Amino acid sequence: MADTIDNDEDGVWLYCSNSAIRRAARQLGQLYDDAMGDSGLKGTQFSLLSQIRLLGAPSLKTLANAMVMDLSALGHTLKPLLRDGLVELVPDEQDRRVKRVRLTPVGRAKQKEVATRWKEAQRRFDEVFGEDRSAELRRTLALISSPEFAKAFATTGSDPS
Amino acid sequence: MADTIDNDEDGVWLYCSNSAIRRAARQLGQLYDDAMGDSGLKGTQFSLLSQIRLLGAPSLKTLANAMVMDLSALGHTLKPLLRDGLVELVPDEQDRRVKRVRLTPVGRAKQKEVATRWKEAQRRFDEVFGEDRSAELRRTLALISSPEFAKAFATTGSDPS
DNA sequence: TCTAGATAGTGGCATATGCCAGTAAATCAA
DNA sequence: TTGATTTACTGGCATATGCCACTATCTAGA
Incomplete structure (x- = not known):
């Protein structure tokens, strides 16, 4: 019981938006x-x-940009899905540097199958958090994820270049 | 330029709160x-x-709970900080199973030093996002991170046990 | 056309996180 | 007191992410 008092009242997440969102x-x-x-x-x-x-x-x-993810990070994250045959990479016809990702039939089926579970999770979230509030939160998070936000963040205050 | 059209309008993050927050x-x-x-x-x-x-x-x-982090994950994350001598583990006097973490003098100095940079980042965030809105977002995220929220999520709807 | 610079990916290395199995220590119950 | 159970950590394995260096292409300019 020693630690039970757990001064949970205070935490960096109350001051730091980055900590708060990761948490x-x-x-x-x-x-x-x-x-x-x-x-x-x-x-x-x-x-x-x-x-x-x-x-x-x-x-x-394109996918990395959409996910706001580093290109190499995406590559790594895709590995298990490629290994399990859920997605596949196809070289682009026009530009041979480019590789396109797409679902395999198996991947398509899996996505559809798991979507049911996902819907239930999302339903629970909306029910507990509030449907409208939930939608608003997603809009807010999308704003933070936008390149415009990143640009504004990078140039605000100083940096009069 | 092929991909430039980038149908960025649509994305899972508009529907899935989990995707949205990770993004x-x-x-x-x-x-x-x-x-x-x-x-x-x-x-x-x-x-x-x-x-x-x-x-x-x-x-x-205690720290893991506060950070809403898996105990073993915390252990791993602490490794580099231990290696670099920023934190140290001290066995608890009363309960020999317990280890306590604390900053070393070096860690304390480092935290203080970097806090300046952090403040600037937080200031930028608040400036771009809005100070009040920022504080409100952190409160919202803290709510989502609370054990009460997790419990509500787990029991909402079905599960009449 | 040939070359300098920009682009899209890949592979290696490091941190972030989580699950599970295993160990040591504390606790509870008979 | 002692055996069953719970608790706090550790170590191994796997995914999530990011940075950097390197390769293969493509593109623009001389």
Whole structure:
């Protein structure tokens, strides 16, 4: 019982937006991953499959930009999905530097299958957090994720170049 | 130019709160890490140092709970900080299972030094996003990170046990 | 056309995070 | 007191992410 007092009242997350968002991301990741259960996919992987499905057959660069993810990070994250045959890389016809990602039939089926679980998780989130508030939060987060925001952040205050 | 059209309008992050928050976390992580510059610390590490400083000499369990982080994950994340002599583990007197983490003098100095950079990043965030809105966002994220939220999420809807 | 510079990916290395199995220590119960 | 159970960590394995260096292409300019 020693530590039970746990001065949880105070924490960096109350002052630091970066800490706050990472902390919440860990929690939510936990919750959604649990919801994915034994499907064999993590929340991140499901997001990736879904976004690929949405874009059709985007180049790695395009997908990375959409996910606000480093290109090489995307490459690494895709590895397990490639290994398991859920996605495949096809060289672009016009530009031979480019590789496009797309779902395999298996990947397409898997995405659809797991979507049911995801919907349930999202439903729970909306129910607990509030549907409108939930939508608003996603808009806010999308704003923070935008290149315009990054640019503004980088140039605000100093830097009169 | 092929891909320039980039149908950025649509994305899973508009529907999935988990995707949305992870995406924003990546962006913000990027921004804060850039701000940390050559300090040698990543945003995550600075958060950890700051939280340890705030709690004094918490047990790993206590710190993990506060950060909403898996105990073993915390252990791993602490490795580089231990290696670099910024933090140290001291066995608890009463309970020999427990180890407490605390900043070393070097760690304390480093935290203080980097805090300047962090403040600038936070200032930029507040300036671009809005100070009040920023504070409100942190409160919202803290709510999502709370054990009460997790419990509500886990029991909402079904599960009448 | 040939070369300098820009682009898209890949592979290696390092940190961030989580799960699971295993160990040591404390606690509870008979 | 002692055996069953719980608790706090550790170590191994796997995914998530990012940086940097390097390669293959493509593009623009001389």
